[in-house]
Amino acid sequence: MSTGVNLKELAAELKLSPSTVSRALNDSYEISEATKKKVVSMAEKLNYQPNPFARSLRENKSKTIAVVMPERMSNFFSKVIDGIEEVTHQHGYHLLIYSTHEDVEREKKILNLLMNGRADAIVMSVSSQTSDISHLARLHERGVPLIFFDRICESIPTTKFITNDYESSFEGTRHLIQQGCRKIAFLMLSKELSITRERYRGYLDALKAAGLSPTPSLQVTCAHEEEKNVEAIRNMLLSEDRPDGLVSSVEKLALATYHAVKKTDIKIPEDLKIISFFSNLSIAGLLTPPLTTITQPAFTIGEECAKLLIKKLTKPRQPDLPNQIISIPSSITIRSSTVVDY
Amino acid sequence: MSTGVNLKELAAELKLSPSTVSRALNDSYEISEATKKKVVSMAEKLNYQPNPFARSLRENKSKTIAVVMPERMSNFFSKVIDGIEEVTHQHGYHLLIYSTHEDVEREKKILNLLMNGRADAIVMSVSSQTSDISHLARLHERGVPLIFFDRICESIPTTKFITNDYESSFEGTRHLIQQGCRKIAFLMLSKELSITRERYRGYLDALKAAGLSPTPSLQVTCAHEEEKNVEAIRNMLLSEDRPDGLVSSVEKLALATYHAVKKTDIKIPEDLKIISFFSNLSIAGLLTPPLTTITQPAFTIGEECAKLLIKKLTKPRQPDLPNQIISIPSSITIRSSTVVDY
DNA sequence: TGAAAATACGGAAACGATTGCGAAATGACT
DNA sequence: AGTCATTTCGCAATCGTTTCCGTATTTTCA
Numbered sequence: 214m215s216t217g218v219n220l221k222e223l224a225a226e227l228k229l230s231p232s233t234v235s236r237a238l239n240d241s242y243e244i245s246e247a248t249k250k251k252v253v254s255m256a257e258k259l260n261y262q263p264n265p266f267a268r269s270l271r272e273n274k275s276k277t278i279a280v281v282m283p284e285r286m287s288n289f290f291s292k293v294i295d296g297i298e299e300v301t302h303q304h305g306y307h308l309l310i311y312s313t314h315e316d317v318e319r320e321k322k323i324l325n326l327l328m329n330g331r332a333d334a335i336v337m338s339v340s341s342q343t344s345d346i347s348h349l350a351r352l353h354e355r356g357v358p359l360i361f362f363d364r365i366c367e368s369i370p371t372t373k374f375i376t377n378d379y380e381s382s383f384e385g386t387r388h389l390i391q392q393g394c395r396k397i398a399f400l401m402l403s404k405e406l407s408i409t410r411e412r413y414r415g416y417l418d419a420l421k422a423a424g425l426s427p428t429p430s431l432q433v434t435c436a437h438e439e440e441k442n443v444e445a446i447r448n449m450l451l452s453e454d455r456p457d458g459l460v461s462s463v464e465k466l467a468l469a470t471y472h473a474v475k476k477t478d479i480k481i482p483e484d485l486k487i488i489s490f491f492s493n494l495s496i497a498g499l500l501t502p503p504l505t506t507i508t509q510p511a512f513t514i515g516e517e518c519a520k521l522l523i524k525k526l527t528k529p530r531q532p533d534l535p536n537q538i539i540s541i542p543s544s545i546t547i548r549s550s551t552v553v554d555y
Numbered sequence: 556m557s558t559g560v561n562l563k564e565l566a567a568e569l570k571l572s573p574s575t576v577s578r579a580l581n582d583s584y585e586i587s588e589a590t591k592k593k594v595v596s597m598a599e600k601l602n603y604q605p606n607p608f609a610r611s612l613r614e615n616k617s618k619t620i621a622v623v624m625p626e627r628m629s630n631f632f633s634k635v636i637d638g639i640e641e642v643t644h645q646h647g648y649h650l651l652i653y654s655t656h657e658d659v660e661r662e663k664k665i666l667n668l669l670m671n672g673r674a675d676a677i678v679m680s681v682s683s684q685t686s687d688i689s690h691l692a693r694l695h696e697r698g699v700p701l702i703f704f705d706r707i708c709e710s711i712p713t714t715k716f717i718t719n720d721y722e723s724s725f726e727g728t729r730h731l732i733q734q735g736c737r738k739i740a741f742l743m744l745s746k747e748l749s750i751t752r753e754r755y756r757g758y759l760d761a762l763k764a765a766g767l768s769p770t771p772s773l774q775v776t777c778a779h780e781e782e783k784n785v786e787a788i789r790n791m792l793l794s795e796d797r798p799d800g801l802v803s804s805v806e807k808l809a810l811a812t813y814h815a816v817k818k819t820d821i822k823i824p825e826d827l828k829i830i831s832f833f834s835n836l837s838i839a840g841l842l843t844p845p846l847t848t849i850t851q852p853a854f855t856i857g858e859e860c861a862k863l864l865i866k867k868l869t870k871p872r873q874p875d876l877p878n879q880i881i882s883i884p885s886s887i888t889i890r891s892s893t894v895v896d897y
Numbered sequence: 898t899g900a901a902a903a904t905a906c907g908g909a910a911a912c913g914a915t916t917g918c919g920a921a922a923t924g925a926c927t
Numbered sequence: 928a929g930t931c932a933t934t935t936c937g938c939a940a941t942c943g944t945t946t947c948c949g950t951a952t953t954t955t956c957a
Contacts, residue, residue, distance in 0.1 A: 262671035267913035609943035
């Protein structure tokens with residue numbers, strides 16, 4: 214197909230052996246400067262491109278990192294990947310990107326495909342369906358460097374990058390309480406998710422700290438279909454126990470809430486104050502009213518994941534990825550959705 | 556590193572030769588059903604995973620497709636990739652994804668990295684800076700299957716997938732005129748872009764068809780920095796020649812316009828009617844007022860790109876990708892940003 | 898029954914790079 | 928001049944597959 218010159222042909226052209234040419238191109242000390250120059254210039258002239266598979270086969274590494282995430286249509290994940298790419302690109306690494314579409318079966322399939330060394334390492338955020346983690350454990354035991362971010366898997370002994378989920382959620386909830394909310398709803402995806410657990414805990418603790426008790430009917434676990442979520446949220450907002458405040462643990466549920474509110478005559482922030490984990494700042498400012506956000510450091514999380522992996526992959530004898538959770542703080546940006554007359 | 560069993564070890568375990576095992580796993584007619592069964596079950600037992608690089612080296616194909624696009628933080632591109640993935644995943648292909656960040660130098664670097672066969676094919680949408688296309692031409696001449704979508708490169712003889720840019724823009728502009736607009740602004744990225752040219756032409760022709768003449772100061776070419784764009788748009792909106800209608804040729808400039816309008820006392824749609832090429836329907840409905848959109852069939856575009864490539868890559872002796880432009884129509888969804896009292 | 902054909906498998910080369918080891922050429926030193 | 932170290936390069940093995948051959952065994956059929 215798209216085959217240019219290979220090492221042997223390049224060597225023949227130069228009347229040298231392939232080994233010499235290889236060493237020259239890799240700047241080996243065994244080759245004289247004179248021949249190095251000749252080789253390099255001829256390589257440029259013929260536009261020689263080393264075959265990545267021959268190299269990968271020989272060196273047993275692919276210069277490729279896989280990213281596995283639950284969805285692509287999310288500003289948060291896009292930014293994380295931008296962060297990863299920023300770092301890895303500088304080191305000549307390529308990015309294989311997979312979306313599980315929140316489907317654990319698909320997640321298993323993808324990880325199985327990654328068991329054969331196609332990627333040197335994996336960065337992942339688990340699907341909301343993931344409770345059985347044997348597929349992740351197997352991969353880790355096999356020795357593939359594995360890093361989690363955001364939606365982590367605590368029981369696998371490796372490095373995880375998150376934001377300060379508990380504290381942010383606590384602070385966000387406290388902010389609502391300070392604004393006068395007494396009945397605060399909480400929206401979440403699957404309770405299996407690490408982020409759900411931590412953010413939920415922060416929410417509960419903030420309520421408790423204020424002497425408030427949570428209302429079960431205001432704690433809505435959502436699914437994947439946007440329309441159903443909107444409907445469930447709307448019902449909750451119009452129920453007997455209607456809330457006066459709402460914490461959304463993920464971006465898309467905040468949008469669903471705005472959609473739900475549009476179908477009612479509820480006024481934000483007068484009747485209902487909203488805060489959400491959210492990464493799309495441009496959109497947050499354009500919502501009506503502008504949304505108070507817990508802004509996750511998405512790009513930085515991506516960068517940190519990549520930096521750690523690059524260190525592990527490029528330095529000679531690195532230890533295993535340490536079993537620790539690294540937290541990068543979010544920042545709360547107050548907008549009109551939580552403050553009257555902001 | 557993460558090395559499981561290989562073919563030789565598997566063969567030794569079965570007391571067979573590697574060639575036999577290979578053939579058995581590939582379901583060759585030369586192998587008896589009995590030994591096939593034995594081989595397959597042993598392979599499963601030992602969790603044998605063929606080395607993808609050895610295979611790629613031997614077969615000269617990687618089962619990988621590269622996607623190169625200008626940015627990741629865009630609903631349109633995310634959806635296109637979802638469409639591509641949907642098709643390619645079923646055929647066991649992997650996706651290498653690159654963002655050029657609208658930087659032509661980076662685009663060149665990326666395409667250079669793809670010259671060595673790392674990907675069996677490339678799906679791309681060019682950056683807004685791209686005018687010199689020699690890097691694309693070289694790749695195509697080298698024989699790498701190359702497909703363009705959305706932001707295409709007409710002069711390279713291959714298949715391109717777009718939406719009906721001209722017609723949609725014409726219709727969108729006509730819609731504004733029908734709603735009473737007489738001075739209609741047009742927002743665009745670089746004039747080099749195919750989508751800019753076509754959408755601009757549709758806009759101009761619609762004006763002409765209505766007997767209106769375009770106002771040069773209302774045609775704003777934007778850059779990459781959101782804040783500058785907002786400022787430029789605001790100045791235009793407040794100028795002497797202020798428009799009463801606006802066509803945005805891309806998603807992010809519509810958002811920039813909403814930001815700009817927020818800083819003025821302009822009322823949409825009373826003072827200014829807005830229509831935009833836009834893919835994020837959920838957001839379009841949440842803007843205030845909801846945005847009338849020209850909705851591009853992003854997912855379908857991705858699917859079609861992938862289907863064509865898969866056909867080319869998996870069928871035995873396929874011809875070159877035909878030099879044609881395939882247009883998949885957008886649909887206009889009218890919302891309140893263009894109709895008073897909608 | 899004997900020759901031809903079909904079946905089932907193994908040996909070895911090939912894909913394109915890297916690298917340990919050996920060897921020729923050059924220079925240094927006594 | 929002869930020995931030895933240094934520089935510079937080539938030979939061949941290797942990574943894990945696939946596949947072209949060749950071959951041994953069995954089947955077919957006149």
